[in-house]
Amino acid sequence: MDLSDNQYDEVGVDNEQDDNETIEEPKVGMTFSSAEEVWSYYMKYGKQKGFGVCKRNSKQGDDGNVRWFTLVCARQGTSKSKAANILKPRQTEKIGCMARINATLNDEGGYTLSKVNLDHTHVCSPEKARHFRCFKKVDARVSKRFKINDEAGIRMKKNFKSLVVEAGGYKNVPFVEECRNYIDKERQLRLGIGGAEALCNYFRQMQKKNPDFYYEMDVDDDLKLKNVFWADARSRAAYQSFRDVITFDTTYLTNAYNMPFAPFVGVNHHGQSMLFGCGLISNEDTHTFKWLFESWLNCMNDQPPNAIITDQDKAIQLAISRVFPTSRHRFCLWHIMKKLPKKFGSHSRYEEIKSTLQKCVYDSLSEQEFEERWCDLLNTYDLHENAWLGSLYSDRHFWVPAYIRDTFWAGMSIAQRSEGINAFFDNYVNSRTTLKQFVDQYDSALRRKVENEAVADFNSFNTEIPCISHYPLEKQFQKAYTIAKFKEVQDELRGFLYLTTSLLECEGGKYTYIVADEVQVSDELIKRANYIVKLDEDLLEVNCSCKLFEFRGILCRHALRILTQLGKSTVPSKYILDRWRKDIKRKYNFVKSSYEATSNPEGQRYDRIQNCFYELCSNAAKTESNCVKLINQLEQLKLEFH
Secondary structure: OOOOHHHHOOOOOOOOOOOOOOOOOOOOOOEEOOHHHHHHHHHHHHHHHOOOEEEEEEEEOOOOOEEEEEEEEOOOOOOOOOOOOOOOOOOOOOOOOOOEEEEEEOOOOOEEEEEEEOOOOOOOOHHHHHHOHHHOOOOHHHHHHHHHHHHOOOOHHHHHHHHHHHHOOHHHOOOOHHHHHHHHHHOOOOOOOOHHHHHHHHHHHHHHHOOOOEEEEEEOOOOOEEEEEEEOHHHHHHHHHOOOEEEEOOOHHHHHHOOOEEEEEEEOOOOOEEEEEEEEOOOOOHHHHHHHHHHHHHHOOOOOOOEEEEOOOHHHHHHHHHHOOOOEEEEOHHHHHOOHHHHHOOOOOHHHHHHHHHHHHHOOOOHHHHHHHHHHHHHHOOOOOOHHHHHHHHOHHHOOHHHHOOOOOOOOOHHHHHHHHHHHHOOOOOOOOOHHHHHHHHHHHHHHHHHHHHHHHHHHHHOOOOOOOOOHHHHHHHHHEOHHHHHHHHHHHHHHHHOEEEEEEEEOOEEEEEEEEEEEOOOOOEEEEEEEEEEEOOOOEEEEOOOHHHHHOOOOHHHHHHHHHOOOOOOOHHHOOHHHEOOOOOHHHHOOOOOOOOOOHHHHHHHHHHHHHHHHHHHHOOOHHHHHHHHHHHHHHHHHOO
């Protein structure tokens, strides 16, 4: 018999008793048939008297039987403060109480009480005894209810309250709301029949095909799978080329197919979605997201993204601040604005509020302009006490365009990327798909994605979109950019039709222009706005107040118009981003994926060379001298094979 802490300390054995039952006081010589009976008896006695019970120590014989053990009051012993600030010590229940019983193995194989101390050094309260940890018991019926409600999406707070009402009050509930720890422990990936085994087999097969396949598995104390993360070799290599911006969206497959799928998505030089790893998670709290983000960061060699886009979620926000403190975090504007009907749909002036809020958010070109319009919104419709708007204003640096335009987002919004993920798994996942089937189909979806990129690469090199103007700078973009991105440049050039420019200031080679723009929002609505464009001929810099280049990496129509107006035949090289170029060889194209057999001879040679380096790097990394020696030799080889 093993009297381990796990068996007795965490959750007591069944200790419920009839309210009218009187438990006899412990005395030396009392006998019990087993250690469990001793424990059960002393638990009932402790609850009747008003003190908690825990195991102090025990001794096991050579035959494996426990020779003796001690059960004590929960307030026994002393506690040394571990608080960082000695002026703010943490609370403790340890005060050195000596009440206890000693049970010794007898000749019949049972246990006899050999020592008894009934004196407590504190006040015992039977009414409050239920708050001791040993009495916080979750029985089978309650456990089942918790699990069902949790799977149905009922939040922990309501889950607990329903049981309080059913029991007739808090005093009749043998646990407290902190039983959320129990739910967290019980939560595991609901994988379906054969799901866990299929996942493990899949990971082993992928890693066997390519040692750069990466995965991590998170299990609970009972070795039940809670969360998993994985990324194939090609995705890991592609991240090195496109690590500037990612989106993290848990809503698509979770909502559509009840599959807790959490993908990390980026965008390539064609503007196509790329999967940079993904997870399956059992919970959506800060602890789970922190585990997932740390797994992903470890997979990507501790290189965080420059920027990350997520839904507005406090748990995700907190996890990102801890794991990616240097990354610029942005909320999905689309997810926020789609909540308007729910928040104000019943308001008598809903349409006015909606229109005013949209203008405030979308038309404000500066932070000051947004602040003024937001203040007018609250004043006009008396919305100062609206909690939702209050929370949005507090988080304005995470979602309002005026505050985030100065950061490069590669043209990504979470709405567009979610649509990309939808298309990513079209024809591969449906509402009846099990995890085992999903694993089988996952590779097919990735293979199609690689093929789509290969086709786009081919088209960008072997076809071209004719220029729509006679400006040489358009030819410059046509020659450098992929077709998808060149089309975006042409969209800006078409906008020249709606621009009017006026020189505001000119000093030496520095120009300042006002550019008036007209954008058709709908069949009946045209939005007009003025932008400031500054050009410095000496520094070869052009900046526009719309900040499209900073935001999307595409030079805006306003800046392009001023360049052409001043007779500039080329765009400064800093405005032709390598990220969108079609003529750059990116290393991930030479990496064989775990899910595809390469027929590319160059890729095969790359793999052969890379495999030779695995053992070499591992051995050289053991000492600093070998590391330096290898690096020097590699530098010589780089010159030879340049």
